[in-house]
Amino acid sequence: MRRTLRLIPATAAACARWLVALLLSLSLLVQPAMAQSILRDAETEALLNDLARPIVIAAGLEPGNVQMVLIQDPEINAFVAGGQIVYIHSGLITAADNANEVQGVIAHEVGHITGGHIVRFSEGASAANGISMLSLLLGAAAIAMGAGEAGMGILSAGQQAAMSKFLAFTRTQESSADAAGASFMKKAGVSGKGSVSFFQKLRKEEFRLSSSYADVDPYARTHPMSADRAAVMENELKSDPAWSRPTDPTLEARFQRVKGKLAGFVNEPKVTLAKYPESNRSVPAHYARAYAWHKAAYPDKAVAEIDSLVAGAPHDPYFLELKGQVLLESGRPADAIPPLREAVAATRGNPLIASLLGHALIATENPANRAEARTVLRNAVARDNDNPFAWYQLGIVYSQEGDIARAALATAERYSMIGQPQLALSNAETAMRGIPQGTPDYVRAEDIALTSRQAMEDRKRKR
Incomplete structure (x- = not known):
């Protein structure tokens, strides 16, 4: 659930900057919230823990060991950053219509935890760096031999290949987390409607941020397209007996309380x-x-x-x-x-x-x-x-x-x-x-x- 990135290469140097920027931005996930405010509230923390509990148990984890942390940030986002901590942006709570949508997000992030994706992050980075370094060496050698244009072409192609490999790696991780999250919701008896409706929200956000939805390159993203993810999740979860099961009314009422409380706290009066x-x-x-x-x-x-x-x-x-x-x-x-x-x-x-x-x-x-x-x-x-x-x-x-x-x-x-x-x-x-x-x-x-x-x-x- 990280920010969508688009790659628009122009020169070898530009490609290199894009790759470095991406690797650095994602590496910051290992030390989250350094420049963000963590919001501590007893009621909100109790709610998030209760929303997560059946999913965490279904994932084979101990609820007491999995922590939900709320961050004051208007982005519709959530992430894990090592250990068993799920960081949720306040913007995600604000954007969610109901508690079930938040449960869908939590299930996805728990999928990252059980998949060990943060630990395996270096695998994707190492492969991309290997391609990048090889292209730099070959490009530099060509330039030194007087083939300047050919050398720049090698540099540009190499950086694009490195970026593509890394993005493919992260998309695979995201799809894996989606699948794991779906399995946890089915096992926990939690409806998957929230996951599907939230992906549809993300699709609208993608459209809003793009001049044209058709212009969004699915191969230049850290995540699969939200429309594709929604379709896959609906196909996976719609036949589940819990699909039409409503969220517990008390839990839903608690969510709406917290949503109002959070809006009053983070927004201007x-x-x-x-x-x-x-x-x-x-x-x-x-x-x-x-x-x-x-x-x-x-x-x-x-x-x-x-x-x-x-x-x-x-x-x-x-x-x-x-x-x-x-x-x-x-x-x-x-x-x-x-x-x-x-x-x-x-x-x-x-x-x-x-x-x-x-x-x-x-x-x-x-x-x-x-x-x-x-x-x-x-x-x-x-x-x-x-x-x-x-x-x-x-x-x-x-x-x-x-x-x-x-x-x-x-x-x-x-x-x-x-x-x-x-x-x-x-x-x-x-x-x-x-x-x-x-x-x-x-x-x-x-x-x-x-x-x-x-x-x-x-x-x-x-x-």
């Missing part, structure tokens, strides 16, 4: 309010407008929208979480604590909601709240270690309590996660000077110091 006018009294519309009003700095209107949601579901943890967030970020931390406490209890200590509660407790500036904040935040990082915000808040608590060594350790954890090894190292060393040797916290500080030094050395070698 005026865009959200135009799409979800006051006349729309649905849950997704209230959700979207709540975020829009909050972003536009109208907290009273945001709370009014949330209260409409809470009136219909008084103990919904995600409605309560949003109310607490809006109150906290509007300068009312004490008022935010009750709904956040209830949300944490209702979700059995969800670490993302717990970190927000810890923030609210700290923001009251009431020393009586410090012990609860420390407990809540320690539990949050124990359950979800990859949460820089929670580590930041925990560092504040330790600092306020005068435990400078553990405040430094929490800060080292945060800097290590966000890719600042020098700051992580200095804080880890501060922690080690104040924490007894041999304790778990001391060992953790040692680990951070070691990995941070290594990261700094690696950066130096790359310069």
Whole structure:
């Protein structure tokens, strides 16, 4: 599900640039989200995990080991990048009409995981590079012997051959992932209608981006044509007993909620309010407008929208979480604590909601709240270690309590996660000077110091 690339060669140098650009762009998949924002939301993550669960099980994988990560990016895209992580763009959620379409995408990406396609990426790149290097050597030899035009022709033909071979390799991988995804959906009893309808959406996008659909060269693409993929998938899945099986209504309602919530979060308020006018009294519309009003700095209107949601579901943890967030970020931390406490209890200590509660407790500036904040935040990082915000808040608590060594350790954890090894190292060393040797916290500080030094050395070698 990567971006479509078209090859329009002009000269040997241009071809070489195209090949290098393609290889570099695809190689970035091994280190995703470096320049993108990862969106963390308890409700959204729970939904994506539940959508993926039957497909992951059908693929023979453990649901707890396969992670769904949402990235803020308007492109209709999803990808895997090594390990068992599926990255989903916010634009894909926005474009999907229903939960089943997202399940179809997830099934395809799980097909990449089970096929080991990222690991095998080097096979396609190596073959293409071999052709490219051979053409460069032959072309250079011809030019050196005075056959300039012939040499340039060899260069151009060689680069085109290298590109074609690499693109054929990626198209094969995509077709393989499609087939695997179809088999997983059939085994899981999930309808394949979503896969077919989503490929039809991609076909429309291809047409929109091209001056003419007939001008799109199917051999100059990383993926097979979406129309062909839709036809293959429909032929494969239409006879399956699950084809006409509707998505669970509760799951579908959850998806529509998340879609409205996401629209309110990522879009400008005026865009959200135009799409979800006051006349729309649905849950997704209230959700979207709540975020829009909050972003536009109208907290009273945001709370009014949330209260409409809470009136219909008084103990919904995600409605309560949003109310607490809006109150906290509007300068009312004490008022935010009750709904956040209830949300944490209702979700059995969800670490993302717990970190927000810890923030609210700290923001009251009431020393009586410090012990609860420390407990809540320690539990949050124990359950979800990859949460820089929670580590930041925990560092504040330790600092306020005068435990400078553990405040430094929490800060080292945060800097290590966000890719600042020098700051992580200095804080880890501060922690080690104040924490007894041999304790778990001391060992953790040692680990951070070691990995941070290594990261700094690696950066130096790359310069």
